[in-house]
Amino acid sequence: MFSSTKFNFIIPIISVILGLVAGAIIMLIFGYNPILGYQALWNGVFDSPFFMSETVNRITPYILTGLAIAFAFRTGLFNIGAEGQVLVGWVAAVWVGTAVDAPAFIHLPLALLAAAAAGAFWAFVPGILKAKLGVHEVIVSIMMNYIALHITNYLIRSVLTDNQETTEPVKQTASLTNDFLIGLTGSRLHLGFIVALLMVLVMWVILERTKLGFELKAVGYNQHASNYAGMKVERNIVISMLISGLFAGLAGAMQGLGTFGNAFTNTAFSNLGFDGIAVALLGGNNPFGVVLSASLFGFLKVGSLNMSTAGVPNEIIEIVIALIILFVASGFIIRWALLQLKKGEKK
């Protein structure tokens, strides 16, 4: 018999393998060579320190949006608004990064804090509406995404700049970039991954080791019993959304203070928040699982850019990712198949 923890581990791994195999089959059907395709994918990341660093930069915000979604899931909420929280966090970080003058040890934390606060506030709105009025958080947070998109565009054009589409770069004192890392890799690799890994620990500690986490999970599992136990259900829903939004806001800061070093207007969503849903799902809503799944996503996204060198369209990787999610979501089928295999062995 498999234990459920084992399943939580095995199913994502099998899903990834199945996704890659299915991708290979699709490549074959359309006349591409899957071995060359996947080789190019691999080389696209591991051939040069530059692309390895780019991959880390991709992974960093995925970890944070993954954490945001996973944290909400673990406490019984679906924060589909990470997308908007990323945007407001991004702009808030850049705003502080460009407008404030302070030494680095104040400026950088302040900019990160601004991003976290902005993301948290954006998540607070659906949280409080759910807690007080019972409005479903999914609906409100989707609407908040659009509000974020347009407000940040307005702020960039009319407040942060004079009718420009791109802001000034953030001051060096607020930047996550690091000369040593740049020298080492020749890339835009920044210190954000340290922030992301720190947040992984923060999430784990909150959920598994604190009084707060005990309450948040209890409310997520059973509001009636939590109320019976004297917990404040409404307050916990709001806190949970705040923490979730905080992670997403920081993901924005990674882009604004690190990878891009500025903010720019968007005509559409970055998909960081939406991809975070997939990252959380593949990572089993576990903070350490999120690191693994974010790494896979980052690897696939960056590596796929190189697939055209093998003559394979990089969109194939989007299909692979979609299939992986499909397999994870239909995990019970894999579970069933595994159990059938086990049974077969016995006979």
Next chain:
Amino acid sequence: MENYVIEMLNIRKEFPGIVANDNITLQVKKGEIHALLGENGAGKSTLMNVLFGLYQPEKGEIRVDGKKVEINDPNVANRLGIGMVHQHFMLIDTFTVAQNIVLGSEPKKGLKIDMKKAVREVQELSDRYGLQVDATAKISDISVGMQQRVEILKTLYRGANVVILDEPTAVLTPQEIKELIVILRTLIKEGKSIILITHKLKEIMEVCDRCTVIRKGQGIGTVDVSETNPNELASLMVGREIRFSTEKKPAEPKETILSIQGLTVQDSRHVDMVKELDLDIRAGEIVGIAGVDGNGQTELIEAITGLRKKSAGKVTLKNQDITNMPVRAITESGVGHIPQDRHKLGLVLDYSIGENIVLQTYYQKPYSTGGFLSFKRIFDKAKALIAEYDVRTPSHLSKARTLSGGNQQKAIIGREIDRNPDLLIAAQPTRGLDVGAIEFIHKRLIEQRDQGKAVLLVSFELDEILNVSDRIAVMFDGKIIATVNPKETNEQELGLLMAGSKLEKEGAQN
């Protein structure tokens, strides 16, 4: 050679760390109602899940109509004419009766489901067995008793010859139980056989022909019901003599602990469910609230414990006004609450049993320091309570969901008593439990009384009220309409009072 429809011979089923069934033999004759009796967690459900193909036994064989079979999936069980009605119904609320019944084996007309035919077939089947089910009604609109009959119809529709019923009466009202018994007899007349999983001795004596007893996973034996009595069955099941009435000293009530004055409480539809109710409970006494379900008992308890807002009145605990305090403050001021619905209120089912033990105290020292939890201390406490209250669980880390009802309840009772409350509220504390667990819980309640605690017992079981209470308050239509001494009353009188008739005896005032 006897003519058996179902034979389960020397069945053994193991789970990691536990032998759920060991060498159990169950033989069911054609046309009989066969009881499967055992305590909570004795392995009854496991055995039936083996028969129904949900589990594979490690040892033993199953025969249907004398032929050896291998049932490795419920569909095989269905084909062999075995149907099961689970304790928790497997119905889709938004579908009609007929839709639920044909689900999975729909009659088809081309590619479409032939709903007309489905309704006709279901209605015919219902009429034939006298089930009085309306095939076109929505599940969400019909009573629990009716839903159960839909489940029975579902098995019949799939051609069941043997129907397994898992604790069928646990969710039914006394009237519905009578109707069910009639239905079971009709089924037998039509040549079906029935396996009744239960721990209620009364029902076995009333309807069953034979009874197989299992205890702690072991087959104890099969007896003819006509040659036995409830006492013998109970001791077979538990393995020792059971006293049906709990021994207790006369109560020595002292100072007033809980005082309720003019309490009015509304339900979620804003209907007054508790109406200007007055009630005092003193230290060292058990006050039992007798009443038919729905006369405001639930709302009364929710109001005392702070789970529901009060529209008028005052509640004091040891002279402290707790009327408008939040739940946690009331809990801390000395109220223990064994809730009526342990799955909804009493436990976070996805938390471990250890975590559930500290559900109201996790934030206090020594479990929490500076916002961080010490799971070592929490689990030490849990292990101690699990041992003291005989909670049978593989480990303190097992999810509460995986425990049997009786063990879940023991954990809750241990948790509430361990907080040492001045007032212990027990709502339906023995609902769905077997005689062994009931005896245990009654003893604990009386023990609390003897230690000078005030105990408020709400129960729909008259036996329990008469047996445990020192004073009985009869609740009808949101009011306490009479207070009687359990020694000077009987089931008839209480039954009448519960139906709202006035007490004419002298000295019946509060």
